[in-house]
Amino acid sequence: MIDSLRFRALAFAVSAAMVASLGVAPAGAWEPTRNVEFIVPAGTGGGADQMARMIQGIVAKHNLMKQTMVVINKAGGAGGEGFLDVKGAKANPNKLVITLSNLFTTPLATGIPFSWKDMTPVAMLALDEFVLWVNADSPYKTVQEYVAAIKAAPDGQFKMGGTGSKQEDQIITVALEKAIGKKMTYVPYKGGGEVAVQLVGKHIDSTVNNPIEAVAQWRAGKLRPLCVFDSKTLPYPDKIAGDKSWADIPTCKSQGLDIEYVMLRGVFMPAGVPKEAVDYYVELFKKVRATPEWAQLMKDGAFNTSFMTGADYAKWVENEDKRHRDLMKEAGFLATN
Amino acid sequence: MSNPPDDPDSVGPRQRHVELGVAAFMVVLGAITIFGSLKVGIGWGAEGPKSGFFPFWIGLLIVGTSVFNFVWAYITPNRKLFAEWGQINQVLKIVWPMAIYVAAVPWLGIYVSSALLIIGFMRWLGHYGWPLTLGVGLGLQVIIYVTFEKWFLLSLPKGPLEDLLGL
Amino acid sequence: MESIGDLLNGFAVVLSWQNLLYMVIGIVLGVIIGVLPGLGGANGVAILLPLTFSMSPTSAIILLSCIYWGALFGGAITSILFNIPGEPWSVATTFDGHPMAQKGQAGEALTAAFTSSFVGALFAVIVITLAAPLVASFALQFGPAEKFSVFFLAFCSFVGMGKEPPTKTIAAMMLGFALAAVGTDTVTGQLRLTFGSTELLGGFDFLIAVIGLFGIGEILLTMEEGLSFKGKAAGINPAVVLQTWKELPRYWMTSLRSCLIGCWMGITPAGATPASFMSYGIAKRASKNGDKFGTGEIEGVIAPETAAHAAGTSALLPMLSLGVPGSPTAAVLLGGLLIWGLQPGPLLFVEQKEFVWGLIASMYLGNIVGLVVVLTMVPFFAAILRVPFAIIAPVILVICAIGAYTVHNNSFDVVMMLVFGVAGYFLKKCNYPMAPLVLAIVLGDKAEEAFRQSLLISQGSLGVFWSSGLVATIMSLGLIALFWPFLSNLYGRILTPAFRK
DSSP: HHHHHHHHHHHHHHHHHHHHHHHHTTTTTOOOOSSSEEESSSSSTTTHHHHHHHHHHHHHHHTTTSSSSEEEOOOOTTTTTHHHHHHHHHTTTTTEEOOTOOOOOOHHHHOSSSOGEEEEEEEEEEEOOOOOEEEEEEOOOOOOHHHHHOOOOOOTTTTEEEEESHHHHHHHHHHHHHHHHSOOEEEEEEHHHHHHHHHHHSSEEEEOHHHHHHHHEEEEEEEEEEEESSSOOOOOOOOHHHHEEEESSSGGGGOOOOOOOOEEEEEEEEETOHHHHHHHHHHHHHHHHHHHHHHHHHHHOOOBBBEEEEHHHHHHHHHHHHHHHHHHHTTTSOOOO | OOOOOOOOOSSSOOOHHHHHHHHHHHHHHHHHHHHHHHHHHHOHHHTTOTHHHHHHHHHHHHHHHHHHHHHHHSSSSOBBBOOHHHHHHHHHHHHHHHHHHHHHHHHHBHHHHHHHHHHHHHHHOOOOHHHHHHHHHHHHHHHHHHHHIIISSSOOOBBBHHHTTTT | OOHHHHHHHHHHHOOOHHHHHHHHHHHHHHHHHHHSSSSOHHHHHHHHHHHGGGHHHHHHHHHHHHHHHHHHHHHHHHHHHHHHSSSGGGGHHHHHHHHHHHHHHHHHHHHHHHHHHHHHHHHHHHHHHHHHHHHHHHHHOOOOOHHHHHHHHHHHHHTTTOOHHHHHHHHHHHHHHHHHHHHHOTOOOOEEEEEEETTTOOOHHHHHHHHIIIHHHHHHHHHHOOOOOOGGGGGOOOTHHHHHHHGGGHHHHHHHHHHHHHHHHHHHHHHHHHHHHHHHHHHHHTTTGGGTTTTTOEEEEEEHHHHHHHHHHHHHHHHHHHHOOSSHHHHHHHHHHHHOOOSTTTTTHHHTTHHHHHHHHHHHHHHHHHHHHOOOOOOOHHHHHGGGGHHHHHHHHHHHHHHHHHHOOHHHHHHHHHHHHHHHHHHHHHTSSHHHHHHHHHHHHHHHHHHHHHHHHHHHGGGGGGGGHHHHHHHHHHHHHTTHHHHHHHHHHHHHHHHHO
């Protein structure tokens, strides 16, 4: 990895020098030569899909790229299909992939052969938050009350709904079970919106929906947030539901549930692409992030707006990969066959 | 659907033999399903059925009904023809080119393969003249390119020719 | 009534020349999408979504929803003409639509299909207009157990209707279930029946199977019989629309029943495809020409098309009021709403009145515009059958292959399409019914998922399927539907001797 980075840096230096000596264009003037495929390793309508289509829309509206960006969903095998497609497209600089936590969990849970190391990290766009939700009609106003109720009930009586199996929602659920010392029943659904509605319909007792998946139901007074699984409260003070804002939701840690989890919304490219191409896309995403539409999306979805590129980003991903390996191992989610 | 004459003298595979073959093939598919289900566990755990539970019983049902179909076809006297050899030949005239086409798509791209398929089909089976054949064969590719790649922004498989043209 | 006033305001918002133009564009694009197999409404909506950012949300949603209507209309065209369902919900339309075309009645079949679609959608829009809040709270009652019971009902009302040997019917149906099981098991996240192959990760898509079994299979059968489509001799008759319209009111009962089934399936939300199958199955049982279904009965076109369109339309309601999409197309529309800063959910109807009623008004207008557009094209579509087989067949093959590819952008699917085509040829010639097979592929994994979610919630107790009035009623209806042939037979036997006396 380091070798290849060094080689790429060298290659970049050489090519930059060549370009400079020829005096044609400034360094980094690489541009995509074909339609840019933006792979979504998840189905239509989910969080990653929405973000990808949003980016596609912003790029088109503000004319940020000469070539067209095309969003392609490859959801098969818990996203494995999409990642294998990128893995197989070595050195193709016209392909991007947006990731969710299945970047880490899918290879571990299914044994599908890929890892983030098969791809080139481009940029972290944002981090998605997780909030513990209960039905607004339920008697639980605080985390403590809810935890006490779970503790008082027999194992498995409380039902946690979530998106997918052996993915982020279930990882948090397992962490929750460990912190509380009681088993919950995890019920997997296909999409986050469906999970929120199932909670409104009282078919399940709680969820760990992302803010954007549950916000409409919260505003309508159907759901109640208990805590957010991040190290600090959310930086959005605008009133959302009644006199409550995202910033009013306490962190789970402050409420005695020592669990932190955020989900990567990042972009990767196939391995072996030129450094100029990576730089081009980093610049592109910087421009995307500067648009008002993006700011609005971040606010609507109460995202953590961290942005990282290059070595920092790779380092972050590596840590996260390790963390998921441990979490999945502890939860007993590793593939056996 | 065709009704081949119930005539023992005309030549072609018998309906009975094909029925036996199809039933046997279904038995194999069922067996594969059962085998795959066993690998992921067919039990009924505390939280409902495991991944292989339903496929296992489905596989068993496929095997069961297909064995019945096999035996039924075997014991029922039926001298009907499945189809005449000439008809089978007709069908193969489309299956072989399709098989080659399907195999060629990843290498030649879908445009070149499609053009070849249409041109071949129209010349070989339809005996049309070159102008019409080429017109339909190549014209359709242009229409497909514009519709799919320009309007709907879908990327279809491409081969060396498109690389050469820079499309 | 308050909603009528809101609706009139909505019409005022929608009725501008510009918006009408968007409607026509949307319908035409939608019809093209509907005609091309593999290219679904979701593709069209997704791809045009970014282009609509510069419009007002109302105009944009009109354009996008008209693509949705267009795709609903268009799916029937290739089903009837070539036995290739352009969209999943038009599979049931092939059962009688294509035989009609073979008898030279393509124009009649197309007119019936389009008109029924219109009736179904109109009915659903009226339901939405009058009962939106009620329907939304009803949809909330649907947990996994209720969903399973709806799938169960859809299945039961369709099976047991063929003349084929029962063992072959069961074998074909089970094959469908087995195919549906391939890929990732959503409940455990485990891979199953993939045998380590990366191509099978995504499982077998319903559309690939249908393009192969129906489309390619049909071409192989036609080849066997010599090079011609049977409908070739049909003349072009510009008056066919009016002639068919005279006949249609006779089937008002079928239409009404199909509308109700469609709305029910759209709201619950099982979707348009199971709705079309269920409606076809029930129409076949209820009709006095039931035995002739499958040989080109116009009622067999009316029933599925009405239900599919009613379901497709009413499925937009849970999306708007709950934020849960009833189909991939609706999912993309949902994403669009978010991008425009509109949050689907209970408050959308309160906070974005203008938008919501504008959308509902555009549903009325979009459907009328759509009907006019597609009906004027009927003679033209019917004329496609006059193109010689040796030209149209390879073109269809190529379009099928591209359709199969575009479903998942996967070359392997093109191979699978051919495999399904050859399998379809043999299965059909050996009298295995295709309909239960494809229904099993559509419903298989969804039904299994709902079943297992229910058991997770009930902690393994099957009693969950009889635990509430709603779910118990639907399950009972399903059982009655399943044993209907037996029950009616029994009923007949008890009655007949009484009459003789």
